[in-house]
Amino acid sequence: AQSVTQLGSHVSVSEGALVLLRCNYSSSVPPYLFWYVQYPNQGLQLLLKYTSAATLVKGINGFEAEFKKSETSFHLTKPSAHMSDAAEYFCALGGFKTIFGAGTRLFVKA
Amino acid sequence: GAGVSQSPRYKVAKRGQDVALRCDPISGHVSLFWYQQALGQGPEFLTYFQNEAQLDKSGLPSDRFFAERPEGSVSTLKIQRTQQEDSAVYLCASSLFTSSYNEQFFGPGTRLTVL
Numbered sequence: 001a002q003s004v005t006q007l008g009s010h011v012s013v014s015e016g017a018l019v020l021l022r023c024n025y026s027s028s029v030p031p032y033l034f035w036y037v038q039y040p041n042q043g044l045q046l047l048l049k050y051t052s053a054a055t056l057v058k059g060i061n062g063f064e065a066e067f068k069k070s071e072t073s074f075h076l077t078k079p080s081a082h083m084s085d086a087a088e089y090f091c092a093l094g095g096f097k098t099i100f101g102a103g104t105r106l107f108v109k110a
Numbered sequence: 111g112a113g114v115s116q117s118p119r120y121k122v123a124k125r126g127q128d129v130a131l132r133c134d135p136i137s138g139h140v141s142l143f144w145y146q147q148a149l150g151q152g153p154e155f156l157t158y159f160q161n162e163a164q165l166d167k168s169g170l171p172s173d174r175f176f177a178e179r180p181e182g183s184v185s186t187l188k189i190q191r192t193q194q195e196d197s198a199v200y201l202c203a204s205s206l207f208t209s210s211y212n213e214q215f216f217g218p219g220t221r222l223t224v225l
Contacts, residue, residue: 009150032211043114043201043216044153051211090152094211096166098143100152 002027004093006101014109019063019078021104023091026072032094033074035065038103039087049094050074061085081108112136114217116202122223123192131187131220135204142185143214144177145201153201159185160208171196192224 007022025031032051036044048059055067065076074091086108093099115134123129135142141160145153146169155169161182170177174193179185189196199221203214 004152034213036216041218043203043218044214045216046213049211049213092152096158096208097155097169098153098214100145100154102152103150 002093002095002099004091004099004101006089006091006104008104009102010105010107012107012109013081015083016080019076019081019085019106021076021089021091021106023065023074023076023101024072025074025091025093027093033065033067034092034094034098035059035063035074035076036090036092036100037087038090044090047076047089081106083108083110114202114204114215116200116217116220118220119218120221120223122225124225125193126191128188128190129192129222131189131200131202131222133185133187133202133204133217135183135185135202136215137183139204139206139215140182141205141208141212141214142179143203143205144185144187145203146171147199147201147219149198156187156200158208165208189222192222194224197222197224 003026005024034049035047058064091101143158144156147153157167159179174190176188199219201219202217205212
């Protein structure tokens with residue numbers, strides 16, 4: 001069965017600190033993986049996607065993610081958090097029926 | 111407009127009422143998706159269309175839920191005899207093609223509250 005697990009429903013970091021949001025997936029076929037961000041009262045916006053071209057994927061706003069097949073992981077990172085990064089982040093497994101993780105809410109402290 | 115739009119943004123219904131939620135996808139996008147997002151959860155797939163054809167409706171929770179896209183553009187999600195458990199944000203998304211690697215563009219959602 002296909003699934004996405006996001007470890008940690010809430011993550012809190014200080015401004016300027018490293019951001020690490022964890023995502024593990026289960027898929028019987030080579031996966032297409034996405035990270036989306038959702039700001040309050042808004043729809044989801046694509047941060048980045050993995051489509052097998054390169055294992056390290058760079059996205060918008062300084063975010064990147066690394067696909068690790070051996071660990072079935074696709075963790076999202078950003079070297080230095082900014083206050084504007086505070087939002088909900090969703091990892092998703094692509095398909096005709098996209099499967100989303102439960103989300104991780106990122107808090108950024110001044 | 112350039113993005114996906116949804117209306118209304120907020121809807122309050124009394125239990126038992128019927129509601130209709132509208133989605134205007136990005137012009138030219140072939141695929142359209144509906145998701146239900148409960149409080150504190152990720153979006154869950156409801157149904158999707160390729161042009162006017164509804165290719166998968168396996169995520170619809172009950173036969174009270176019905177979606178249509180008659181001309182391959184605007185879509186409507188209808189919920190009959192609403193129940194409290196239907197309270198959620200309903201998200202619409204569109205994509206240029208139907209494929210596993212295509213980005214979906216999301217609307218702002220309709221927040222439905224059933225009293």
